[in-house]
Structures are given as structure tokens and as C-alpha cells.
Amino acid sequence: MLTEQQIIQYQGSTDLLKDRIIFVTGAGDGIGKAAACAFAQAGATVVLAGRTVAKLEQVYDQIVAANCTQPLIYPIDLEGAKPEDYEQLAVALDEQFGRLDGLLLNAGVLGQRTPLSNYRQDVWDKVMQINMTAQFQMTQALMPVLEKSNDASVVFTTSSVGRQGRAFWGAYAISKFAIEGMVQTWAAEVDGVGSVRINAINPGATSTNMRAQAYPAENPDHLKTPEQIMPAYLFLLGPDSVGVNGQSINAQIR
Ligand code: NAP
Numbered sequence: 001m002l003t004e005q006q007i008i009q010y011q012g013s014t015d016l017l018k019d020r021i022i023f024v025t026g027a028g029d030g031i032g033k034a035a036a037c038a039f040a041q042a043g044a045t046v047v048l049a050g051r052t053v054a055k056l057e058q059v060y061d062q063i064v065a066a067n068c069t070q071p072l073i074y075p076i077d078l079e080g081a082k083p084e085d086y087e088q089l090a091v092a093l094d095e096q097f098g099r100l101d102g103l104l105l106n107a108g109v110l111g112q113r114t115p116l117s118n119y120r121q122d123v124w125d126k127v128m129q130i131n132m133t134a135q136f137q138m139t140q141a142l143m144p145v146l147e148k149s150n151d152a153s154v155v156f157t158t159s160s161v162g163r164q165g166r167a168f169w170g171a172y173a174i175s176k177f178a179i180e181g182m183v184q185t186w187a188a189e190v191d192g193v194g195s196v197r198i199n200a201i202n203p204g205a206t207s208t209n210m211r212a213q214a215y216p217a218e219n220p221d222h223l224k225t226p227e228q229i230m231p232a233y234l235f236l237l238g239p240d241s242v243g244v245n246g247q248s249i250n251a252q253i254r
Contacts, residue, residue: 026107028055187246
């Protein structure tokens, strides 16, 4: 496996992801948008999933304008989606492509920045549904179609506050701790069994709407842009990470 330094500087070939089918959640904005564009640029057919169709359409247009492989749009709201919706998604992907080579579970919400003693139950439920339960349900439903690929990579999205508890990060931090645990558990279960590998990526401080919501007084010019942290994403979704399983990888070093 590459070192952390090598991963954040990783540069794959221009056709690194050629012929791969990659599903990206939260593809309409922030890190998910940059990842969808980077994957398409590297030759993948990207399925753009998210809740705001107008944003997904903009990303679609951007990818087509760059002469990359035509993407697809799959509107889905992770707050309201039920297991049967993910089953339907699995059937749709199977019918269209016969397999899935990559799943980037990127969509997430911040919730409240407040002490747990004051945390609202409705916000807790929403954050846990989107950031944890939906991630599990989607991955479980898509596993059979991922298993049809001879090299499938599942990448969950974690955070530094999901590794070390920090005050006032509430359900967001706890959901990311759950993601770390889910990756370790699931990766151990698939280890040496088939061709699916499961890892987590920690973007680190990145200039997006979510970061601005968490740190409203911060100057975003001092942060990495989503485009700057793409090397780790390309590494994990591409063939050079075969054999990497159960890892929680940093996309940048602060
Ligand atoms: P962002 O700009 O707020 O983007 C989040 C994406 O998730 C948006 O596309 C959003 O869709 C989508 N989303 C939210 N709720 C959804 C729902 N119910 N159903 C479907 N899609 C939904 O945030 P980001 O910074 O790019 O975050 C991406 C991931 O990185 C998250 O998992 C976050 O926890 C993680 N992360 C970010 C940082 C950072 O510094 N930025 C650091 C550590 C971890 P809409 O566009 O429709 O709202």
C-alpha cells in the first residue's frame, strides 16, 4: 500500500477509470461534485446521485461539455429513502450496466453544533438517518451488483471528529464514528472473499458549503478546494488500490 504522502500526491493515468461504472452520492455539490468530475475525466461512467436535481444537471452539463463519457442522473433523497428504494436502484444499475465498479458514499449533513445535552431529537434522527443508516442500507442493497464487478471499490466518507471525540459536534461526529466502525466490520467480512474492497476517506478541512456552515468565521481561501483533494479519491476508486481494505485514509495532511 502507498504511504499517506504518496496517496495525497497520487496521479493515475489519464484513463485510470476507463470502463468503470461509479455511483457518487451528493454529486451535485462540494466534494461529491469534484469527485464526479474527476472520475469522469479519468474515463469513468458516473452516476450522479443526489437530492437537488438542478445541481445534478449542472454537473451533468459540465461533464458533457468536457467531452467526458456521458453520465447519468439518479435523484434520491437519503432522508426519505427506504430499503425498497435501494433495491430498486440495484435493479436499475444491474439492468443498465450488469455491474457496479465503484460506490462513493459522500452525501452527508452537519446537523447542529451544540452540546449533546441540548441536541434536538429531530435533528439527531435526520443526521443519523442520512449519515449512517442510509449509508448502510444503500451499500447492503448494492452489494450484489458490486459483487458482479471483478474489481469493486466502496468508499465511505468519514471525518476527523469521527476518530477523536470533540465537543459540540453532536450527531455528526457520532455518525462518523459509526462509519469508521461500519467500514472495519464490513471490510473484515468481505476480506479475502470476493472482489469488493471497503474503505473510508477523510477529506480533511475542505472549502465547501458544509465547512462554511461549521466554521462561518473562517476564511475559505485558507482551505483546500475539493479539486485539490481528489488524488486520494482517484487512488481508492481505481485499480492501484486493489488489496487495500478496511482502511480510513486521509485525503490531505494538515
Ligand atoms: P456539502 O458541500 O454540503 O455537500 C453535501 C452533499 O450531500 C450535497 O450534494 C447535498 O445535496 C448532499 N446531501 C445532503 N443531504 C442529502 C440527502 N438527504 N439526500 C441526498 N443527498 C444529500 O458538503 P461536503 O463538504 O462536500 O461534504 C461531503 C462529505 O465530506 C460529507 O460526508 C462530509 O461529512 C464529509 N466531510 C467534509 C469535510 C469538509 O471540510 N468539507 C470534512 C470532513 C468530512 P444538496 O446539494 O442537494 O444539498
